[in-house]
Amino acid sequence: MKIINYISKETKMISDAQFDGKFEFPIIANQEIILPLDIVPFEKRKKVRKENKKTTYIHFYMKDEKFKKFLDNPKKYVKELKQYGGVISPDPSLYIDQPLSKNITNTYKNRECAYYLQREGITVIPNVRWADERSFDFCFDGLIPNGIYAISTHGCIRSNEEKRIFREGLKIMLITLNPKIVIVHGPMPDIVFKEYKIKVKFLHFDSWIKRIHEKHNKILI
Numbered sequence: 001m002k003i004i005n006y007i008s009k010e011t012k013m014i015s016d017a018q019f020d021g022k023f024e025f026p027i028i029a030n031q032e033i034i035l036p037l038d039i040v041p042f043e044k045r046k047k048v049r050k051e052n053k054k055t056t057y058i059h060f061y062m063k064d065e066k067f068k069k070f071l072d073n074p075k076k077y078v079k080e081l082k083q084y085g086g087v088i089s090p091d092p093s094l095y096i097d098q099p100l101s102k103n104i105t106n107t108y109k110n111r112e113c114a115y116y117l118q119r120e121g122i123t124v125i126p127n128v129r130w131a132d133e134r135s136f137d138f139c140f141d142g143l144i145p146n147g148i149y150a151i152s153t154h155g156c157i158r159s160n161e162e163k164r165i166f167r168e169g170l171k172i173m174l175i176t177l178n179p180k181i182v183i184v185h186g187p188m189p190d191i192v193f194k195e196y197k198i199k200v201k202f203l204h205f206d207s208w209i210k211r212i213h214e215k216h217n218k219i220l221i
Contacts, residue, residue, distance in 0.1 A: 013074075013116040021141030023104055026115035028089070028126045030147035036085055039150075039185065039205050042067050048084070057125065059088040061152040061185050061207070074113050078120045086123030088150045088183070089114035094131040094139070096165065103131050104138060111142040125150050125183060130169035139169075140176045149179050154186035154207045167192045174200055 017026040037055040040048055043066050048056050058081060060067050070077055071090060081087055090113045092106035107129070114124045128149045130139040143149070151170070157163045173179075174196060183203045184193075193202070206214075 014112055016119075017115050019142075021138055023108065023138055023141065025108055025111040025138070025142030027142050027144065028111060028114045028124065029118060030144050031118070031123055033123060033125060033148050034085065035148075035181070035203060036183075039088060039183070041208050042070060044208060045080075045084070053084050055085050057086045057088055058084050059150070059152075059185060060090040060127070061088075061154055062091075064093050071109060071113065074116055075120075078117070078122065081117070081122055082120075086125060087117055088125045088185075089117070089127040091127050091129055091152065094129050094135060096132045096162075098131065100134055103135050107135075107139055107141075127151070128173055128177070130165075130173070132165055133168070136169065136172055140173060143177055145176070145178045146180060147177070148181045148183070149173075149177060150183040150185065152185040152207075153188065153192070154209075157187070157189065157192060163189070163192055170196060 014026045019025060020027050036057040038048075038052065039057045039059045041062050042058050042060050043062060045058050060070070067090060071092065089110050092109045094103045094106055110127060110129065114126055118124050126143050126147070126149050128140065128143065128151050130136060151173075153166065157166050170192065174182075179200055181201045181203055183205065185205050186207050188202065188204055196202075
């Protein structure tokens with residue numbers, strides 16, 4: 001753990017942070033968290049009814065371009081996000097076939113925004129994301145063990161190889177972070193999760209796309 005005073009304009013968001021790991025990711029504190037009754041994509045946040053906002057967390061499990069404006073200027077959204085129960089930290093994409101440097105940069109952006117939102121008084125559940133085995137060297141840095149974390153499987157476990165890598169990353173995450181609870185966004189097939197369900201508590205939420213699809217089907221029936 002490092003304590004460094006970064007005061008340049010580019011590092012203003014994390015100027016009083018502590019840092020972890022080879023790439024100096026800001027450390028995200030474990031907070032007292034009231035678990036969400038629902039999680040909703042950033043782009044759909046205005047669909048949440050006023051009476052449900054304090055039990056709903058906002059997440060970023062969507063295409064990167066749909067929340068680029070947030071990453072570019074999170075300060076703009078702080079007042080609005082305080083209306084909700086909390087935020088699952090941003091999810092800039094990590095890809096198996098993406099240059100390692102890009103995956104490192106996107107992991108840093110996750111931690112930077114999470115730290116900033118916590119500093120501004122917003123409850124944050126850290127989003128944990130990995131790509132292939134190369135990312136295991138840094139993708140858990142900046143996260144304190146024994147907390148509550150969130151992961152997403154949406155679009156990440158379509159092929160057998162993707163399932164294998166995701167399962168391996170989940171195994172290392174559980175060993176490294178020893179979570180109290182893991183929030184899962186997206187499908188939870190037994191081939192990935194079965195052996196871990198007796199070791200950790202999972203809180204599952206369907207993706208927004210699945211929810212809309214099921215709602216549409218119910219209307220048609």
